[in-house]
Amino acid sequence: xxxxxxxxxxxxxxxxxxxxxxxxxxxxxxxxxxxxxxxxxxxxxxxxxxxxxxxxxxxxxxxxxxxxxxxxxxxxxxxxxxxxxxxxxxxxxxxxxxxxxxxxxxxxxxxxxxxxxxxxxxxxxxxxxxxxxxxx
Ligand SMILES: [Zn+2]
Ligand SMILES: [Zn+2]
Numbered sequence: 137x138x139x140x141x142x143x144x145x146x147x148x149x150x151x152x153x154x155x156x157x158x159x160x161x162x163x164x165x166x167x168x169x170x171x172x173x174x175x176x177x178x179x180x181x182x183x184x185x186x187x188x189x190x191x192x193x194x195x196x197x198x199x200x201x202x203x204x205x206x207x208x209x210x211x212x213x214x215x216x217x218x219x220x221x222x223x224x225x226x227x228x229x230x231x232x233x234x235x236x237x238x239x240x241x242x243x244x245x246x247x248x249x250x251x252x253x254x255x256x257x258x259x260x261x262x263x264x265x266x267x268x269x270x271x272x
Contacts, residue, residue, distance in 0.1 A: 137183065138243070141190075142236040144217035151194035151219065153182035153232060160234065161183050164258070167199060171209065171218065175255045178234040179221075179247055187220065187230040195217050241246035 141152040160180045168177035196209035199221075201207070206224040211217060220229040234243050249256070 138239060140237045140239045140243075141173070142219075144192070144212035144215050144219060144236065144240055146212060146215035146217075148214050149194055149217070150190040151221055152188050152190060153230065153241070155180045155182060155232065157243065158246055160245045162175065162245045162248040162249060163250055164252075164254035166253050167201065167204040168250075169253070169255075171199075173259055176248075178243075179231050180234055180237075180243060182220075182230040182232055184228050187232075198224060206241045 138155050139152065140155055140159055141150070143150045157180075160178065162176050162178050164176045169175065171177075192212065195213040196211045197211070199209050207221045208224055209221050210219045211271060212219060218233050219236060220233065222229065233252045234240050237243060237272075
């Protein structure tokens with residue numbers, strides 16, 4: 137178990153939670169690709185009832201999956217950072233976005249889901265040229 141805290145990019149939303157390091161997951165689903173603008177999203181569920189919003193009020197978007205599953209997606213109304221997702225009907229488990237957590241470099245994914253829609257290059261990025269910052 138790990139205590140984590142996190143925030144959106146502009147800092148108006150702050151939260152804390154406890155997570156189980158065995159449940160860190162990379163999601164390659166097309167909803168995550170679309171909603172993040174990225175190749176995949178890394179998520180971890182907060183342990184039941186451990187999520188505490190410390191500051192700010194997220195805006196919510198109800199995402200209805202192909203399966204009919206209804207998930208509330210919460211994001212910062214100012215900077216747009218995605219903060220968590222939770223069930224429309226049972227708000228005990230909050231799916232946290234690992235990139236928003238201050239401890240993110242210690243939070244290592246344990247599995248990949250929806251791999252059928254993974255970008256075809258996702259396993260190969262280690263071979264690309266690397267720069268410490270954006271090259272000029
Ligand atoms: Zn923000
Ligand atoms: Zn996904």
